[in-house]
Amino acid sequence: MKRDLMTLELDLGDERPAPIPAPVALLIERGALFVVNHSGGKDSQAMYLLLRQHVPADQLAIVHADLGAVEWAGAYEHILATTAGEPIHVCRARRTLLEMIEERGMFPSPQQRQCTSDLKRGPIERTIREITRARKEAGHPAWGLIVNCMGMRAEESANRARLATFKLHAGNSKAGREWYDWLPIHAWSEADVFAAIAAAGQKPHVIYALGMRRFSCVFCIYATDEDLKTAATLATTRPELVNDPGIYRKYAGLERSTGQVMMMPKNGVRRSLEQITGVAA
Incomplete structure (x- = not known):
């Protein structure tokens, strides 16, 4: 049955629903692959739950940037336990964060965030390009149509509040690819995130119950x-x-x-x- 292209919603009971923009719904109809950037944290988990309700299983893939020694234990296992069998592509940077700090003689900073660009964004984008090549070789009709989904929320910081929630990524839209970046839960509050996880009968990673507000590193x-x-x-x-x-x-x-x-x-x-x-x- 054809979806309503104006809006799709995640039902959180009494909580505020999360709309799916019409351009995104059209991409679902066109057979785009929706790539879930999944750290194992609460925002990634809630974003995946939203996407799972509206994107066919064969149009979902999960990419996890493994940060090794500097991240909390059990990230991959938590992703595996809270997803429904979609492919999980694990990627790693060519050097670790600790090696990067030692080589540069300095830590990352808000102005120089090599931890994000080198350890997460770069490996994830390389992995997505590998996935599109494999889809092309397999003869998939929408092999180059990609929606890269990330869990950043406006509530987290002023910089994140200014991010575009949906845009064509011109730099990655080449060699036959049509690549969009989407922030599905950008407008959600932290309470919305935990409500979505609870509504699915799941729990976030244990470190939240132990007092941590952030995941990953x-x-x-x-x-x-x-x-x-x-x-x-x-x-x-x-x-x-x-x-x-x-x-x-x-x-x-x-x-x-x-x-x-x-x-x-x-x-x-x-x-x-x-x-x-x-x-x-």
Whole structure:
């Protein structure tokens, strides 16, 4: 049966529904492949649940950028447990975040976010190009039609609030590809995200119940002081929750060896991770 091209909605019971824009609905009709950028975090999980309700299973693929030692344990397993059997393509950067910091002698910053470009966006886009080549070789009629779906939300920051929610990616629309970037849950609140997960009878990754607000990297340049304290405590007392039980010690060691600190100054004060968290490395 043909879908309503004006809007499709995720039913959250009494919660606010999430509309699917008409141009996106048309791309579903055209047979586009919807690629779910999935970190294993709550936003990715909620975004996938929205897409699963409206995109045919054979038009969904999941891409996970494996960050290795610096991410929370069980990310891939959580994705596997909360998805419905769609292909999961795992990609990795050519070097790790810790290697990048050591080579450059500095940590990523809001102005120089190599962690995002080198460890996530670059490997994910390479993987999507590989998927399109495989679809072309298999003779898929819509092999080059791609909708790259990401879970950024406006509520998270002023920069994310300014992001276009749907656009043609001209740089990746070449060699027969027609590539769109879409932020399906850009207008959602954090409460909407957790409501969608609960409505599906699922739970988010365990670290949220343990006090973390962010997922992916255990220690993130955008983390709050409270998240950093929680992460340091969990990393040093609950080694099963991290991929590398020595990860906190390694970050603190890089601060000392590079003479830099991971976090931007707060009120003009430069602080090390140990000073922020109160946890000895």
